[in-house]
Amino acid sequence: MRADAQKNYDHLLAVARDVVTEDGAEASLRDIARRAGVGLGTLYRHFPRREVLLEALLRTSFDALTVRAGALEKSTSPADALTSWLREIVVVTHSYRGAIASMVAAIAEPDSALHASCVTMKAAGTQLLVRAQAEGVARADIDGTDLFALVSAVAWLHDQPSFAPRADHLVDVIASAILTRG
Template sequence: MLAAARATFGEQGTEASLREVARRAGVGIGTLYRHFPTREALLEALLADAFDTLHAQAGELARTREPGGALVTWVRELAVGSSRYEGLPASVLAALHDPASDLHASCKRLGSAAADLLSAAQQAGEIRADLTPGELLVAVNAMAWAAKQAAQPPDRYLNLLLEGLAARQAT
């Protein structure tokens, strides 16, 4: 079922028909719902490894890189992952604000990782002090969405975003 979801969401986005996912998996819709009672539960299962990897990567980067570089590297990985499926940024942002969502806990872990990296980069004076972790996640997901809409890799949009996040010296 996960392979079918990966293929379907890859072609049609995260709002694709769950009936189509079940059909591709060769199961009935009831079987799909028994394993994944909500679309978010299916997304959680599909993205769990990627979310776990991003969370672990944040810790590793914090230990091995200077704060600004750690944040930039992590944000790039998050942006690439967020542009994997059409509609994924919206699903992640909605889950962040919905504690009842099956995706909420994983998204909160990403938010925690972002907060730790952002705080360190802000304390080092490398990232603007007025940015919140929530704003960072919204900005990265918005950039990933824009890149997907323009059918472009997220690099250009990400560079613009990161330049805007950099701390500025008072003149």
Template sequence: MIMRADARRNYERLLAEAEALISELGTDAPLEEIARRAELGIGTLYRHFPTREALLEALLRERFDGLRALAEELMNGPDAFESLAEWLRRFILGAGVYRGLAASMVDAIQDESSSLHASCLSMREAAAELLVRAQGAGAVRAEVTPVDVLVMANAVAWAMDRAPGDGEAGERRLSMVLRGMRV
């Protein structure tokens, strides 16, 4: 979609201010404050982003696309289980970029009307491919589903958000999840 130059500038200002405020306050940051910091009206924000989820999707699209590309790269890795584990580490780091994002992603996976749903669906497909490969290698239990993997990874990201601890805490929690998936 081609935008007028002024509309493109407004869009980019809104995204920049959303990035800053959501990084500071989390995914529930007031949309009115984003518009105010961008020196635009709330109507301009809603013209570009009709819902909070649409704004989050715009902020996260590049990260989600990167996770999809990483999954494709890891499909050729020598160890199917380690490929899945590495993807989950990167997923968790991305889910923890904004406070409250992990919960938003779990909701979006289940809500087909959410603007984030398509992006989350792409990640679920990436996780599914890595999971199927690891299951085919006999490294992951057969009953584990892609939704299970993403919900557990989101739980680790949520725990890091709510009870951060040190960097080792997240890795320890992910290790517990991975051990539970192992055959």
């Protein structure tokens, strides 16, 4: 990609992240283009469909969560690393309100543009869980699929107006249900 095209792409992603965080997955593409200071045609050249834009946003976040899991694994205790990562993944899912279905579908859909990033992110979270289990500070009867399902459930709850205020509290409940230490 040419340098100017890459710059436009990166700028559009940054603006789209802000707009989607504010307005959810159904945010106006016209709004994104306007706030980015580009024409709608420029947006569509980079992201021909809303799904392509959401996939790019989610892929960037998933890749960052994968890197973050590695950093947490090296820098904190197993329990703290897992808890921190859980909080961070929930923040990401809350940032992309209405996109949880795409995230959940990507893990089972090898043809999805998100599949590789989602699988890698799930593996990174699973590694944090396995490390905590090996240290005896996490339940041994759950696996990475369970962890991913729990995060997905909290993300879905955040999309429901009547439950959204409880989502952060429920992350604490889930963390305390996973961890075996007091």
